[in-house]
Amino acid sequence: MTKVIVASAWPYVNAVPHLGTILHLLSGDVMARYAKLKYGKENVIYVSGSDEHGTPIEIEARKRGVEPKSLTDQAHEYDKSIFDSWEIQFSNYSRTESQTHKEFVRSFLLELESYIKVEEEVIPYCSYDKIFLPDRFIKGTCPYCGFEDARGDQCDKCGRLLNPSSLVNPKCAICNKAPIFTKTKQWFFDLSSVEDKLRHWLESNDNLPKNVRTTALSWINEGLKPRSLTRDNKWGIPAPFKDAEEKTIYVWFEALLGYISSSIEYFAKQGNKDEWKSFWFGKDTKSYYFLGKDNIVFHAIILPAMLMASGKEYNLPNYIAATEYLLYEGQKFSKSRRIGIWADEAPRILPPEYWRFLLIRNRPEEKDMNFTWREAVRIINSELNDDIGNLVQRVLTLVDRFFNNAIPVLHKDKLNDTDKKVMEKIPEIYTKITEDYEKALLKQASENILELARLGNGYLNDRKPWDIIKASKEEAGNVIYIALLIIRVMALSLYPILPTSSQEIFNMLGLGLIEEYNWNWAIDSDLPSGNKIGKYKPLFNKLESDFDKKVEELLSRIREDVETQRPTLLK
Secondary structure, three states: OOEEEEEEOOOEOOOOOEHHHHHHHHHHHHHHHHHHHHHOHHHEEEEEEEEOOOHHHHHHHHHHOOOHHHHHHHHHHHHHHHHHHOOOOOOEEEEOOOHHHHHHHHHHHHOOHHHEEEEEEEEEEEOOOOEEOOHHHEEEEOOOOOOOOEEOOEOOOOOOEOOHHHOEEEEEOOOOOOOEEEEEEEEEEOHHHHHHHHHHHHHHOOOOOHHHHHHHHHHHHOOOOOEEOEEOOOOOOEOOOOOOOOOEEOHHHHHHOHHHHHHHHHHHHOOOOOOHHHHHOOOOEEEEEEEEHHHHHHHHHHHHHHHHHOOOOOOOOOEEEEEOOEEEOOEOOEOOOOEOOEOOOHHHHOOHHHHHHHHHHOOOOOOOEEEOHHHHHHHHHHHHHHHHHHHHHHHHHHHHHHHOOEOOOOOHHHOOHHHHHHHHHHHHHHHHHHHHHHOOOHHHHHHHHHHHHHHHHHHHHHHOHHHHOOOOHHHHHHHHHHHHHHHHHHHHHHOOOOHHHHHHHHHHOOOOOHHHOOOOHHHHOOOOOOOEOOOOOOOOOOOOOOHHHHHHHHHHHHHHHHHHHOOHHHO
């Protein structure tokens, strides 16, 4: 039996997720909902959690004179409430302060002992702020591409992993003063020792998208170097190595292991503490990781390298669905410049299901995508309302008008060529949708779902059952029966993206809970002719044509109220 692990990159809790951040969590939810229908809900887990360690939170806590955990406790719970409002359902949404996570990370890293070496490292120290600066708290010019706002661990422009000492004109990101570089002892994970295994895995895994394989192989081609596992900050997981009592684990190494620890935690809560092993060591497991392209190297190099070095047969990632950047009206999201929409603001502007559809339709699977309000209005009005909602309304209204709200009988002897072609087309499109979901191409899946809706609307326009019924009720019944088939298939395939609206369609069709069906049922079974269905209830509402011009004013009113409700760390 196939097992499926769905994982999304752990959001850092020092900021409210914006649309680009929540996109990865939403993508994981869509994938998990599809997988549960396809493989059975008992065979699918969706895990993520709050990344809450590291210097940014330590510094914030120091400013406020409180313990870091008091800040992250509030932020973690607030983020969970946001995800609930977006209808995102995790099997387990954990946190790096989880005792299970901390214990697992320490024990796992001890298993890498033969791959770990101790070396002196020159690291930056800010004499003004009196703190050792982690990589992300150093900014400067990238030595490779010349980008002037590169961080000490990675350049956001060219994607290369960096060390703070390699930056040109480095400065402290807190006070903007030049740091002092001083020697300190650190524990390093020797990536070069698994370089050949990594290369083979990357070159042989056909499921990896081009951007992931190209980025990871280019890094390997430059030669893998040891990467520091430890840091000198206090807020984090204490390093488990001998003589490393004053060190903590670098947040990226521990957060990557969170996918496993969150799985362990989930099954322990279920009273089946060893079941996680069937997912992480089973031979029939598929895994999907959802993240942004700036996290490719961590998931395509460091995570598999650690799993390989563990000496255990952990399942390596199958699909690393790394999106390009989502822009907002042509600009990068920026809290300081108030550019973008944040995840706790969005549901006050539009219903969460509208946002789920908008983000999947704007998912940057192959190139950067630009979210604009003008396009958002078009998608909601034309695609969500006219293509999908209108099809449901038209068909259910016809059933009510001509067949007393009962599903008509299919008379196969009265099917014409158009009817037959449409019936053949339904499973063809559904197969494409299935293939898209399997490859984590969620935007492409939504394209094919819309093709199904347009097939239905075009079919009704072509056959005109309201005219046919004057001559043959049986022939008109065939058209409506086939249109109902399209709606049923559309609702099931749309469920991962729009769970509430799809369930409402199933309710109107008298079909009960979608979660009780399997993925292939919609095309493998006939409609129950004669069964009564419900009357149509509106699914969506159109936006005003000038909504894009009014939204900024609306947002300014919402934002002031939302910001007062955020916990201390997120204000």
